Amino acid sequence: MSAGTVRDRALHTSLCALACLLLGGCGTLKGADAAFMNLVGPSTQSQVKGRYLDTADVRQYYRLDPQRVSAQRLSYDGMAVPAGEIRQHNVVLIPPLQTYLQGIVGRLGKGWPGELPALQVKVIDSYGFGPSADPYGNLFVPLGMLDNVQSEDEIAAMLGHEMSHVLLHHHDRRAAFQQQNAVLSNVATSVVLATMIADTGVNRSSGSLKFISKDPQGMQKTVGNTVLYTALVNSFSENIWSTAWGRSQEDQADLLGADLMIKAGYAPRAASHSLQRLSDFQGKQKSLLGSFATQRKEAMQASLQNLQVDRLVKEVEVTLNQGLATGITAAGQYFQRSHMSPLDRDTELRQYLQRQYDGQRRAPVNADYWQRLRASSAVAPSLQAYKDAYAATVALEQKKLREAQLFSDRALTSAVRDQPGIRRAAFSVDMAQGKRREALSELQSIKDWSLASPELYDLMIAHHLRNDDPRAALALIAQAERTLGSEELFITEKLAANQRLKDDAQVKLLARKCAQYPTRKDGCKKLLPA
């Protein structure tokens, strides 16, 4: 075993030990240490021994914490979802498609050895490609994904990935940053100090205390990388850490998603197909971490000049500075490596499949059923209507009004014509032509407001308030609260409507509630008499 390997292992052990020590008892920070290692060490996928689903890391999530579930349900049903966490898109309802997608989730869920939380597929009016999941178990499937995937296996791969984020509690990362930023910085600082102590000796031969590096060349890489990363975390806060952590969560979701789809009898090669499509969708982009590191390189070097504490630690600082100065180039590889890219995720996943599922990985995808369903008379015309509405939006942005009108008119002949996404496009086309009354009637034609986005609610509530119809505004706000699970979002409008109705008790109550929302309180204050 090479000295480098021994050093890497020692670093890994000390990092993990320190991180675990510092993160002990902090439930929201599970995974922070793994994220650190994902940046400075080998990939998540290559470290997994056996099938990911069976590892201790995953087994800890088999059992649902009833308190946690109840807290999430309460949030979702009890109007306590923070405004920033509310879905932003209109929901699309095509019943056979909905049943089909929910069925895939059910089939995937049977492969989960633990207790399964409630998972609900929602098709959204977006032509992005990637699905997403929220902590309440909603799996959002954009129309752009359905437009591009060619087999049920591909859909299963992407839904399995999103389910995995929910099953592995990945949304806790956001909470971690809100609550524990200081702890993270302490972890990073301690990690670098531990590395320094482990690799630094004291030379007394010259008669004075002098810190020396036991293995300057070997230490350069580890210290350089650790110091660089630590400097980033300390100086530039959560941006890079959060990205790294997110990266490691994507890797974990790829692994668990693959396990689930294979258990459900799907062809794992479809996961590779979807990652290739994601790569094509995103195009060639610079690594997020790479560009961040480049931007911060100069700032980091400047910040180093301020690292003066006292004479005793000066020698350590010098080493630290040298480590950072020499390590910037070497460490850059960690930030700039294309580990962020879908194609690298694909490569890592294929290697995992070859290691763990050599027998199953060649199974062919079955494209027939999905393509038949997509082309069926119960689904195809509705999907086409949404495509037409999308084309109308594209035409509008290109200032092709006549074309936009034609596409919108066609969308309005479909069975989904009264759904929010279709009427939203028609609203825009009318507004672009100055037809305000017609535009308003598009919004009034929406039949099921439970599918509407916050933006549509906003438009309609504002209209009712402008028209001096506070009762209609309040009725719609009540619907928005039920649908979106948040009282915060329209609390200012609710206050305004109650003022118009001269309901002082409600106004007082709402004013008190509003003061608790930092982003709303100023708006409410303006409405209230001094």
Place this chain on the structure above:
Amino acid sequence: MTRITFLLLAALCSPSVLATTVDAYEADPLTLLDEHGKSQGRLPVKDAPKPPLQVLATHPNLDQVQVELGGRKVWLDTMDLRLSEGKIVTTPCESLPISQKADTRNASTIGFGSGCSKP
């Protein structure tokens, strides 16, 4: 030669097939297949020619491509390979209208992958 045969030949020799190359091996050893996907043996990557290799034909239903290895034409599973042309989408991110690029998500969601860089 019938018209259909001509069209099939034209499709097989189309620039898209001829332009595709095997850019890397993603498995070791490689499994050599016949045109029906049946295994014909294994080949360690160290004994395979260095990529890029020209793809001679494709079999989309079986996810196979034909290449020449050591003077012999063989079929390989695309799971073992990185091809120059992968699976694609019809609406790449850059072509989305501005309103869709902005494509706001709720802050709490975790997605399959991030969107494209905004212009």
